[in-house]
Amino acid sequence: YGLEEELVAQLKKYIVKKSTNKEFVLDNAISRSSTVGNLASNQQIYEQEEPIKRTSPGAERILQRRSLEILNKQQSWQNSLEGQKMQEFRKTLPAYKERGSLLNLVAQNQVVVVSGETGCGKTTQLPQYILESEVEANRGAACSIICTQPRRISAMSVAERVAAERGENLGESVGYKVRLEGMKGRDTRLLFCTTGILLRRLLVDRMLKGVTHVIVDEIHERGMNEDFLLIVLKDLLPRRPELRLILMSATLNAELFSSYFGGAPMIHIPGFTYPVRSHFLENILEMTGYRLTTDNQIDNYGQDKMWKMQKQALRKRKSQIASAVEDTLEAFDLREYSLRTRDSLSCWNPDSIGFNLIEHVLCHICRKERPGAVLVFMTGWDDINSLKGQLQAHPLLGDPSKVLLLGCHGSMDSTEQRLIFNKPEEGIRKIVLATNMAETSITINDVVFVVDCGKAKETSYDALNNTPCLLPTWISKASARQRRGRAGRVQSGECFHLYPRCVHDSFADYQLPELLRTPLQSLCLQIKSLQLGSISEFLSRALQAPEPLSVQNAIEYLKTIGALDEYENLTVLGQKLSVLPVEPKLGKMLILGAIFNCLNPIMTVVAGLSVRDPFLMPFDRRDLAEASKAQFSSRDFSDHLALIRAYEGWKNAEKRQAGHDYCWKNFLSLQTLRAIDSLRKQFFYLLKDTGLVDDVDKCNSWSHDEHLIRAITCAGLYPGICSVVNKDKSISLKTMEDGPVLLHSNSVNAQQPKIPYPWLVFNEKVKVNSVMLRDSTAVCDSMVLLFGGSLSRGGLDGHLKMLGGYLEFFMKPGLAETYLRLRKELEELIQNK
Ligand code: CDP
Ligand code: MG
Secondary structure, three states: OOOHHHHHHHHHHHHHHHHHOOOOOHHHHHHOOOHHHHOOOOHHHHHOOOOOOOOOOHHHHHHHHHHHHHHHHHHHHHHHHHHHHHHHHHHHHHHHHOOOHHHHHHOOOOOOEEEEEOOOOOOHHHHHHHHHHHHOOOOOHHOEEEEEEOOHHHHHHHHHHHHHHOOOOOOOEEEEOOOEEEEEEOOEEEEEEEEHHHHHHHHHHOOOOOEEEEOOOHHHOOOHHHHHHHHHHHHHHHOOOEEEEEEOOOOOOOHHHHHHHOOOEEEOOOOOOOEEEOOHHHHHHHHHHHOOOOHHHHHHHOOHHHHHHHHHHHHHHHHHHHHHHHHHHHHHHHOOOOOOOOOHHOOOOOOOOOHHHHHHHHHHHHHOOOOOEEEEEEEOOHHHHHHHHHHHOOOOOOOOHHHEEEEEEOOOOOOHHHHHHHOOOOOOEEEEEEOOHOHHHHOOOOOEOOOOOOOEEEEEEEEEOEEEEEEEEEHHHHHHHHHHHHHOOOOOOEEEEEOHHHHHHHOOOOOOOOOOOOHHHHHHHHHHHHHOOOOOHHHOOOOOOOOOOHHHHHHHHHHOOOOOOOOOOOHHHHHHHHHHHOHHHHHHHHHHHHOOOOOOHHHHHHHHHHOOOOOOOOOOHHHHHHHHHHHHHOOOOOHHHHHHHHHHHHHHHHHOOOHHHHHHHHOOOOOHHHHHHHHHHHHHHHHOOOOOOOOOOHHHHHOHHHHHHHHHHHHHHOOEEEEEOOOOOEEEEEEEOOEEEEOOOOOOOOOOOOOOOOOEEEOOEEOOOOEEEEOEEEEOOHHHHHHHHOOOHHHHHHHHHHOOOHHHHHHHOHHHHHHHHHHHHHHHHHHOO
16 A cells, blocks of 8 residues: 555645645636636636716717717628628528517517527527617617527527628627637627526626627527526516517427416417428338349449459448348338337447448439438437548449538537538539537528438436436437428428338427436536525426436535535535536546646546547447557556547647647547647636636646546546456446446456456446446545545545445554545645635
């Protein structure tokens, strides 16, 4: 146990050093204005627009002038040639016909519910109508419209579009603000932001001072933030009688929202879409004829040497497709056109068999169908990427120069985004592989064919086992309808549903609201920091209240990590966590990384956990990829240390202009590493802004210390912890709640014959058939004791009990007292008392 003593000695040093430092004053920092420009942080949202006081002399005139400026701009644009063209286009949208009645309803009612098919002009037009009419009524300078979007990418792309429609640059009258990023100017009157940003603003500005209109978009998705925001706004409305609330939804279940707001008036924008023909799996297989390409045809493809190899690959691929289709037929028992039970289908995984089906249908479309873009709905970013890889230069798709393959997902960059909306040149087939974000929040106009795999990744939450699961699950009928509708924007279209009709008939009507299927920790923390009273009472007033057990679990978790005290009051740590725009556990890691001057590696870990894993595992080179990942963590037994090493290696390679090569050799995603890099920078500004760090060098004086990195990782991930027992030939892992658990094969710990540590802390466990831990780091007893959870829950005894009631370590005389004392000092340090 030399290691523990070493650690104790180090900790003593830190504590002495740090507690003599001046306290970090995050609370004061909140009121400071931001200095770091665009990327600044959530600090910007605290920064209130300087309100123009109507009482001060001359203010009225300034107000008038500003308003006139905006108005004049609006008018001169509308008179320009381009502006007129844009106006013409805007008038063709279905929403335009309802402009007058919409504005009337909004003027006369505090809450209005608007529904209308995707693409009818809710998001881009309605907020603009309001802005225009305010400007026309000479209230332009005084109005402030906030329109929330569930996703960053839609907030950004919509803002860009609306600014373009107004002939402006972003940041003039139209702006956006998403986590850690934004474009917003002094005269911004219409702000598109994520729902999370508005919630954060409510933290410091509970009355939404100065805001005249709040528009909550895409409420039919029933995201957790939106449901939460509705409770808060419902409370706020009576106290802000002038404030207008507009709820927008793509589907027709507007009654639910209307009745939640005491019978608020509803308006429906009738849309027009061309008819879309639906094909279910049974017809698809027939119409596309999966024996489409006969060996004979392949033989005729070409005669030269290169073709020979191509042909071999083709034959192999073709037989794979054929056998996968056979498997599918069997799984569905389609030969008898009956379906045994819906459960028997849960094994049908669109990511494996479905892949081949998607490939198959795409080949059919490219070779046999008329021109038109194809939109493919898939389950996630990983699948999109691997399918994209597989399809690149796929011989069955025809001439590769005639195919434009694009991905569409939450983390794409803006160039990629623009390509998606653009119409390609004549003769080029655009194929967009998308997640379900293309269902309602993004409109791609030229789509004629839709391929729907029938599933979407959905977080669900098993409250009994307190385990979040992220699994591809069957979509709802409403989603299937939405997906189908995407094909009829410009002409009649076709939709290929890759599942039989009987499966479709067994779908739920609507998806379960997120509030009822995800862990509620961040949400509960926000409820406390917004001082909304008892968590359970508050949540019971939701549109659909979550289960009491889920709420209890979240509260327990927050107590365990020390964010709430025994009486459910926010602790100082909790307060700090609630202003950091990351999950509580990640926030805790950042704070500790700053306190212990071990910031760089911890920021890498936190950024990696909030973006995604940069290690690629291509399915056909898995062994190589695993071996490559293992070399980053030879004796560390830690995925997080592997991540740190890979990132640092890449940074060094970048200096030599060899970043690309480095990624290619080491199976790393360059795009992900770049995303991690930019998030890290933002974390740094954020921590600097909040006064937690001051100097780059100083806050990294312990960054080389691997023990400390482990300990801080442990502090963040606890109580995500399992015990390790090394048996003869295998390792057995157990968590308190689940019993035996397994490691995901991507983890560097999965291949280890022995793990010489008593514990693994993990970021995520998912339940598939058994409980699987994704990434993990091995830690020793002292790290768990000093950094795991909070002591306040029943002193050291209670703490030990939570750890499973063992630890022979404490048999050593005197050590228990030393630990207890250190632990107390440490917590006081963290809680900043
Ligand atoms: O919100 P909703 O689904 O009702 O429609 P929207 O997002 O306001 O889009 C209305 C129309 O604007 C779409 O049908 C597109 O024709 C057009 N649009 C566009 O051309 N480019 C964008 N980035 C967004 C919308
Ligand atoms: Mg919309």
